[in-house]
Amino acid sequence: MKVGFIGFGAIAQYVAQKLPEIDGEIAFVIVRPGREDAAKQAMGAGIETLTSLSDARADVVVDCAGHAGLREHGAEILRAGIPLVTVSIGALADDALRRELTDAAVAGGTQLHLSTGAIGGLDAIASAQVGKLEEVTYKGRKPPKGWKGSPAEDVMDLDNPGSEATVHFEGTAREAALKYPKNANVAAAVALAGLGFDDTGVQLIADPNVDANIHEITARGDFGELTFTILGKTLPDNTRTSALAAMSVVKMIADRNRPIRL
Missing domain, CATH: 3.40.50.720 (NAD(P)-binding Rossmann-like Domain)
Structure with a gap:
């Protein structure tokens, strides 16, 4: 191939x-x-x-x-x-x-x-969307250094963030994706799987108390409720890139040659 x-x-x-x-x-x-x-x-x-x-x-x-x-x-x-x-x-x-x-x-x-990128659980949200999906939210939490080069720098001091977590963005998935093009692809994936860009709520958080990129999805609808959390590691050679995002691309390519796919 x-x-x-x-x-x-x-x-x-x-x-x-x-x-x-x-x-x-x-x-x-x-x-x-x-x-x-x-x-x-x-x-x-x-x-x-x-x-x-x-x-x-x-x-x-x-x-x-x-x-x-x-x-x-x-x-x-x-x-x-x-x-x-x-x-x-x-x-x-x-x-x-x-x-x-x-x-x-x-x-x-x-x-x-x-590509599913740095997150999972999108199949469940997409399935739930077939019925009535009432609410979907995404929270992205990273160490302060993980937000460097993003608009978070305009609202807080990432080099001296203090000891408490800070929400530096709260809005829709569309706003997050357009404002944070290098940081909000996960929010966009969640939106496309479920309620769309304008009806998916997003929080982006700089947290000095974590050392991983944490993605949390919550959803509620006819299917019931779900909460899905991933504590993602980065690639060894690039601490700004999700390992799972890279792995998801490999899987998607490999699936093209597989007679049975999940």
Whole structure:
């Protein structure tokens, strides 16, 4: 199975390392102009680097380049009939982009696959949505340093956070996804599985008393109630990237070759 990549960061590198275990190989890596050498250093000297899909083809392409990568290359890949796996789920809070990608997938006769990322339990929420789903909330809790480079810096001192947990964002999943593009993909995934971006409540918390990224989902409806919590570890080589997010991409690729899928 030939796998293309958008981007070559921590998730892309993890997935590339796992490809031989699932009968896969790198087809190409799409990068920004001028980043070809850096991509080869990260992903392998012999890889083909591209700045757009053009005439290149693969069995599946994985988007690991953030919201900008999905915006720039997603529609072209889908129109070419190539399945696309993305971890940049928060980008779909932009309704115009979501429509563009939907239309491109229909035109190409393929699908945009949303990786479950750093969270689980989405299958239960999606099933519950078939009945009446009354409430879904998501809380994301990280050590203060995990919020560096985000809008949390505008409302608190992440280097001197004090001893108590601080809620630095409270609002809808749409607001979280658009305001925190690097931190709220999980909130977006929860929203898409259940009540949508505008009816899913989100809290983002900086907590000096934790040393893991903690994701908590609660839901209530005709099915009953659920609470789901993950204490996620990060990749050893990148403390800002969820290990489970990278693992979920590998599983999604591997599932394409499995006769029985869960």
